[in-house]
Amino acid sequence: MQYLWCLDPFRTLHVHGDPMLTHVSCLMCFSQEVFDGVLHEAAVSESLSRLGRSALGTEYVYLDLLLSKRNLTDIHVLCGYTHLQKLDVSCNGITDLSCVSYMLYLTELNASNNRLSSFFDFVPLKNLKVVDLSFNQITKMKDLSAYKMLTKLVLNRNNIEEITGLENCISLSHLNLAHNRITKICGLGRLPIKTLILSANQINYISGLENLKTLQDLDLSCNQISSLEGLDCLEFLQTLNLDDNEICQISEIAYLEELPLLHGLNLLKNPVQEQAEYWLSVLFMLQRLTDLDLKKIKVEEKVAALNKYNPPPEVIAGRDHMANVMYSMIQPQKIFDSTLPNLDTPYPILVLTGPQSCGKRELAHRMCRDFKEFFRYGPCHTTRNPYFGEERRFDYHFVTPEVFEDMTCSVRSSPSLISVLLLLIIELTSVRSQITGCMCICHKYNSVLFSRPYIVVLFRRLVIPSFFQGQFLLTMKYSGHDYGLSREAVESVAKEGLACCTHMEIEGVRSLKNSYFEPRYILLLPMNKERYEGWLRRKGLFTRPEIDIAVSRVDMYKTIHQDCPGYFDAVINTDDFDEAYTKLRQLVKEYLGLAESDQVSQNKAGEKSGTDSRKSVPGSSQIGPSKPIQTDMTNEFLDSAARNYSARVSAKLSPQKTPVEEASVQRRQLAARQALAGKSPDTYTQLFQRGSLTAPATLGTHRRLLDPSSCTSILQSASNVTADCSFPPGSHDTSSRDSRPSSGLSLLSSAGAFSDRRSSHPTPVINIHSPPEDKMEPLDLSGLGEGTDRTQDQQSTGNTLETPRLPLSSGSDLGASKASASSRLSVRTSRPGSNTKPILPPIPCGRKKSSP
Numbered sequence: 001m002q003y004l005w006c007l008d009p010f011r012t013l014h015v016h017g018d019p020m021l022t023h024v025s026c027l028m029c030f031s032q033e034v035f036d037g038v039l040h041e042a043a044v045s046e047s048l049s050r051l052g053r054s055a056l057g058t059e060y061v062y063l064d065l066l067l068s069k070r071n072l073t074d075i076h077v078l079c080g081y082t083h084l085q086k087l088d089v090s091c092n093g094i095t096d097l098s099c100v101s102y103m104l105y106l107t108e109l110n111a112s113n114n115r116l117s118s119f120f121d122f123v124p125l126k127n128l129k130v131v132d133l134s135f136n137q138i139t140k141m142k143d144l145s146a147y148k149m150l151t152k153l154v155l156n157r158n159n160i161e162e163i164t165g166l167e168n169c170i171s172l173s174h175l176n177l178a179h180n181r182i183t184k185i186c187g188l189g190r191l192p193i194k195t196l197i198l199s200a201n202q203i204n205y206i207s208g209l210e211n212l213k214t215l216q217d218l219d220l221s222c223n224q225i226s227s228l229e230g231l232d233c234l235e236f237l238q239t240l241n242l243d244d245n246e247i248c249q250i251s252e253i254a255y256l257e258e259l260p261l262l263h264g265l266n267l268l269k270n271p272v273q274e275q276a277e278y279w280l281s282v283l284f285m286l287q288r289l290t291d292l293d294l295k296k297i298k299v300e301e302k303v304a305a306l307n308k309y310n311p312p313p314e315v316i317a318g319r320d321h322m323a324n325v326m327y328s329m330i331q332p333q334k335i336f337d338s339t340l341p342n343l344d345t346p347y348p349i350l351v352l353t354g355p356q357s358c359g360k361r362e363l364a365h366r367m368c369r370d371f372k373e374f375f376r377y378g379p380c381h382t383t384r385n386p387y388f389g390e391e392r393r394f395d396y397h398f399v400t401p402e403v404f405e406d407m408t409c410s411v412r413s414s415p416s417l418i419s420v421l422l423l424l425i426i427e428l429t430s431v432r433s434q435i436t437g438c439m440c441i442c443h444k445y446n447s448v449l450f451s452r453p454y455i456v457v458l459f460r461r462l463v464i465p466s467f468f469q470g471q472f473l474l475t476m477k478y479s480g481h482d483y484g485l486s487r488e489a490v491e492s493v494a495k496e497g498l499a500c501c502t503h504m505e506i507e508g509v510r511s512l513k514n515s516y517f518e519p520r521y522i523l524l525l526p527m528n529k530e531r532y533e534g535w536l537r538r539k540g541l542f543t544r545p546e547i548d549i550a551v552s553r554v555d556m557y558k559t560i561h562q563d564c565p566g567y568f569d570a571v572i573n574t575d576d577f578d579e580a581y582t583k584l585r586q587l588v589k590e591y592l593g594l595a596e597s598d599q600v601s602q603n604k605a606g607e608k609s610g611t612d613s614r615k616s617v618p619g620s621s622q623i624g625p626s627k628p629i630q631t632d633m634t635n636e637f638l639d640s641a642a643r644n645y646s647a648r649v650s651a652k653l654s655p656q657k658t659p660v661e662e663a664s665v666q667r668r669q670l671a672a673r674q675a676l677a678g679k680s681p682d683t684y685t686q687l688f689q690r691g692s693l694t695a696p697a698t699l700g701t702h703r704r705l706l707d708p709s710s711c712t713s714i715l716q717s718a719s720n721v722t723a724d725c726s727f728p729p730g731s732h733d734t735s736s737r738d739s740r741p742s743s744g745l746s747l748l749s750s751a752g753a754f755s756d757r758r759s760s761h762p763t764p765v766i767n768i769h770s771p772p773e774d775k776m777e778p779l780d781l782s783g784l785g786e787g788t789d790r791t792q793d794q795q796s797t798g799n800t801l802e803t804p805r806l807p808l809s810s811g812s813d814l815g816a817s818k819a820s821a822s823s824r825l826s827v828r829t830s831r832p833g834s835n836t837k838p839i840l841p842p843i844p845c846g847r848k849k850s851s852p
């Protein structure tokens with residue numbers, strides 16, 4: 001009987017034939033015997049486990065044998081255990097595995113942590129699937145062609161220098177060759193390897209992986225790899241460990257960009273980690289990553305990466321808007337003409353948008369020429385050179401990139417101490433010159449100061465930018481040139497009391513949509529792309545890529561129009577310029593209410609000549625809204641506007657203000673505005689007079705508008721009684737006013753604040769008690785118009801407290817006044833989108849007379 005002393009003192013020791021003997025008794029009996037490293041049957045029998053049928057199925061046998069950490073050196077006794085399927089002899093001192101040759105049914109062999117120097121030194125076992133020979137002293141791999149079933153081979157921590165002999169292991173899916181001396185990846189052929197571990201070798205470059213189409217996890221950490229070339233074909237790669245290598249360039253990540261399944265990447269301890277923006281760059285390049293450098297990637301980081309390197313248009317527009325607002329706030333703040341007139345009604349702008357050279361500018365110019373009483377063209381700034389025939393300040397403000405930069409947000413723009421000092425010097429010299437009268441000295445000093453080039457440079461670099469930045473409402477880059485719509489371009493038009501018409505690409509539209517302006521946007525789209533392309537080519541101004549971009553943007557505009565209904569207020573096909581202009585003109589006329597007023601005047605003429613106006617314009621001669629003129633494109637526009645159900649419904653549901661409320665609101669706004677501004681709006685106030693109030697020729701100018709008598713006229717028109725009655729300028733006849741118990745005055749009376757004063761002054765109430773002319777804000781009478789609407793109804797039902805009388809206008813009879821007033825109301829109410837959008841365009845009082 002042989003006994004085995006187990007290294008593990010707390011392990012139960014089974015003795016062959018007497019398994020009940022315990023460790024203690026064993027020690028007592030055999031403690032004096034020295035273990036010689038030879039495995040004996042007793043130990044084997046105690047380590048057998050998993051009883052099952054033999055491979056042939058004829059008998060019951062133990063299938064597994066676990067003999068790890070026994071300090072074994074000789075395991076020849078295992079030659080007799082032919083039925084074993086799993087053998088673990090790890091962590092011993094074994095040098096010879098030849099006994100394994102007898103285990104024909106062996107599927108798993110763990111001989112790691114031994115002293116094996118030979119590789120698979122036994123008769124080929126066809127059923128072997130998993131072999132672990134790690135932590136041995138193997139130097140060379142041999143041919144394993146017979147091991148067709150081998151799926152997992154672990155050979156880490158050996159001294160292998162070359163990968164060989166695996167070509168025919170057609171089932172091999174896991175290969176671990178970490179911590180060897182491999183310098184080159186080779187010999188893997190087309191193996192179906194899914195996991196390949198080659199860490200801690202001496203690999204300098206990646207090769208030999210191109211045919212490993214099924215590779216999922218690759219560990220190349222602790223090598224000297226400096227390029228990721230050779231990984232781009234691993235379509236199924238999911239994780240890649242490149243820890244502690246020599247990768248320096250972020251551009252190397254490009255080799256991984258096309259790997260659709262890669263979600264884990266480890267680049268720790270690589271020089272590339274020190275690159276600026278490393279983290280976001282890698283996240284941007286590999287957007288499918290979930291783990292980078294053993295850290296989970298946050299959603300915010302992914303969004304930040306995307307916004308940084310390929311921001312979506314909305315983000316670009318948002319940033320552009322933010323930058324322009326921020327830099328404009330550095331400027332001294334003032335109240336703008338385009339924001340003054342009415343706190344509720346935005347300044348009217350008409351924007352023509354569409355792809356390059358689709359005719360936007362030409363149509364805009366034509367439109368502004370035809371409707372010059374209403375619109376003026378607002379030229380943008382650009383850094384591109386003028387084309388032949390383009391006029392400075394008419395088509396664009398052509399500026400240099402430096403000037404454009406200064407106007408936007410110059411990097412040199414922060415007012416530095418030097419700039420402040422410089423300014424101080426200039427100021428002081430001029431002050432001193434005035435005080436002492438030593439003008440000549442100072443002039444000399446100044447001229448010396450500015451004649452020196454470095455001072456000029458300083459002035460230009462430090463002082464000027466801080467005063468000129470923040471000029472733009474929006475900016476964009478197109479074809480390498482900067483474009484921008486300046487605040488001044490809009491303001492100069494607003495100052496004239498006109499609406500601004502401009503043109504821009506979609507980027508500008510997106511940016512403008514972030515601002516407080518609420519323009520109307522008309523999309524001009526060449527539907528026939530071939531024709532458009534031909535037109536661009538014939539122009540001879542654009543390169544082939546520029547043409548391609550312009551043509552491709554046609555589809556982009558189409559998509560936006562389809563995906564975002566209502567994004568553009570109308571769409572016009574520009575395949576035929578003349579046709580496009582006819583449609584644009586028609587549309588603008590509708591906006592202006594001119595189409596309707598044409599009809600109304602026709603009706604009026606019809607009435608006067610005894611014809612029945614109701615016949616000529618069925619339904620529209622009444623108070624109800626007249627039908628808008630239908631064109632293909634306006635249909636589209638109306639459709640898109642009609643989709644804005646909620647706004648329409650809420651507009652309908654929101655209670656109308658009574659004239660008293662309206663007047664009160666206006667008074668408060670006026671007071672607030674005057675307090676704020678210390679000045680009053682100018683001609684632009686005309687912009688916000690509604691269509692129904694604009695007829696009197698005497699209101700043709702701003703002065704007229706502010707003239708007390710004209711104010712009265714306006715009020716009277718608002719009260720639906722003075723459509724044709726205008727008071728000549730200077731007709732401040734109190735008696736005539738008193739003899740006009742119009743609802744205009746009634747409304748004034750009801751407005752409270754004015755009524756008492758009226759009686760105490762011979763001249764009209766507004767004239768005396770309103771602020772001086774240039775401080776005066778005309779009332780927005782839209783509410784009054786609606787109030788009078790109701791007043792009329794009340795009149796008819798007898799529910800009114802005051803009984804407004806019809807105007808005593810010379811030469812106008814009752815019927816005509818009524819018809820005129822009602823038709824004016826119908827004009828106003830029929831304006832497309834008037835419930836949902838700012839009314840556009842503005843209708844300057846009196847200018848409508850000379851409509852196109």
Ligand SMILES: Nc1ncnc2c1ncn2[C@@H]1O[C@H](COP(=O)(O)OP(=O)(O)OP(=O)(O)O)[C@@H](O)[C@H]1O
Pocket residue numbers: 354355356357358359360361362380381384474475476478483484485503504505506507508509
């Ligand atoms: N401030 C701006 N914001 C956005 N886009 C702008 C701005 N100013 C001009 N653009 C647009 O930039 C594009 C290039 O302008 P450019 O003047 O070179 O083209 P164009 O051939 O004259 O085009 P078009 O005749 O349609 O105006 C045009 O589509 C133009 O509308």
